[in-house]
Amino acid sequence: MKVPKAGAVAAVIALAATASGCGGEAKKEPISVGIKFDQPGIGMREADGTFTGFDVDVATYVAKELGYKANEIEFKQVYSSDRELLIQYNEVKFVAASYTINDKRREKVDFAGPYFVAHQDLLVRADDNSITKAEDLNTKRLCSVTGSTSAENVRSKLAPKASVLELGGYSECLVALQDNLVDAMTTDNSILAGYAARKGNEGKFKLVGLNLSNENYGIGIKKGDSALQKKINAALSKMVSDGSWEAAVKKNFGQANYKYEPAPRVTAGG
Ligand code: GLU
Numbered sequence: 001m002k003v004p005k006a007g008a009v010a011a012v013i014a015l016a017a018t019a020s021g022c023g024g025e026a027k028k029e030p031i032s033v034g035i036k037f038d039q040p041g042i043g044m045r046e047a048d049g050t051f052t053g054f055d056v057d058v059a060t061y062v063a064k065e066l067g068y069k070a071n072e073i074e075f076k077q078v079y080s081s082d083r084e085l086l087i088q089y090n091e092v093k094f095v096a097a098s099y100t101i102n103d104k105r106r107e108k109v110d111f112a113g114p115y116f117v118a119h120q121d122l123l124v125r126a127d128d129n130s131i132t133k134a135e136d137l138n139t140k141r142l143c144s145v146t147g148s149t150s151a152e153n154v155r156s157k158l159a160p161k162a163s164v165l166e167l168g169g170y171s172e173c174l175v176a177l178q179d180n181l182v183d184a185m186t187t188d189n190s191i192l193a194g195y196a197a198r199k200g201n202e203g204k205f206k207l208v209g210l211n212l213s214n215e216n217y218g219i220g221i222k223k224g225d226s227a228l229q230k231k232i233n234a235a236l237s238k239m240v241s242d243g244s245w246e247a248a249v250k251k252n253f254g255q256a257n258y259k260y261e262p263a264p265r266v267t268a269g270g
Pocket of ligand 1: 097100148149188215
């Protein structure tokens with residue numbers, strides 16, 4: 001092996017010191033945030049690589065309050081079924097992904113919030129008038145997403161006899177609905193309204209308008225991190241009081257013709 005000259009070694013050390021932030025300009029690690037990538041109006045990775053949606057705006061506001069600029073956020077894709085896991089394994093600092101606060105999830109993660117209230121509903125093809133109440137679903141083919149409260153609600157209470165196709169994401173359910181493989185897809189009305197309003201989908205689908213559950217969205221964080229929970233709760237309250245919440249809701253749900261609920265009071269964690 002060739003022994004490097006002392007000068008070369010010093011140069012390597014100097015370089016390493018700059019890269020790690022010692023001595024040179026401190027390079028801040030980005031904050032990683034889990035969002036959905038395929039839910040228009042909520043969490044969406046657009047074709048040009050930018051991110052849009054209400055959860056993106058909420059996450060960006062919260063990150064700013066935690067000391068991170070927009071370009072210091074690394075958005076990571078989460079699915080309904082892996083949100084707890086990604087938080088538990090520190091893959092993300094927090095999750096803002098149409099994430100309903102409930103006790104089962106609270107066994108694994110903590111939540112800040114709530115910051116939004118949605119209701120479970122159904123999306124059908126525009127010419128279908130055959131579903132008017134939850135019981136009608138017992139004879140229908142439904143699509144929902146693995147790990148979601150929507151799939152769980154159908155199985156356990158809304159329509160236990162319905163056939164439910166469970167897929168990894170709602171955009172896959174939309175394809176199944178469009179191709180007549182299922183009669184309806186079910187999840188939060190906030191999500192369904194986004195798909196119905198998406199460019200290219202206009203006039204193809206409609207929401208049935210049933211109010212099948214209350215879904216209180218929270219920001220998922222590591223269990224036991226009460227300091228972070230407090231900071232995020234403060235950020236969410238500030239987002240409401242300074243008008244940014246209302247602006248984000250209007251911007252993201254405006255064209256979806258979606259009657260959203262007013263901002264809930266932040267209560268998680270006391
Ligand atoms: N809000 C529901 C849930 O957290 C449905 C939406 C979703 O799957 O992200 O499961």
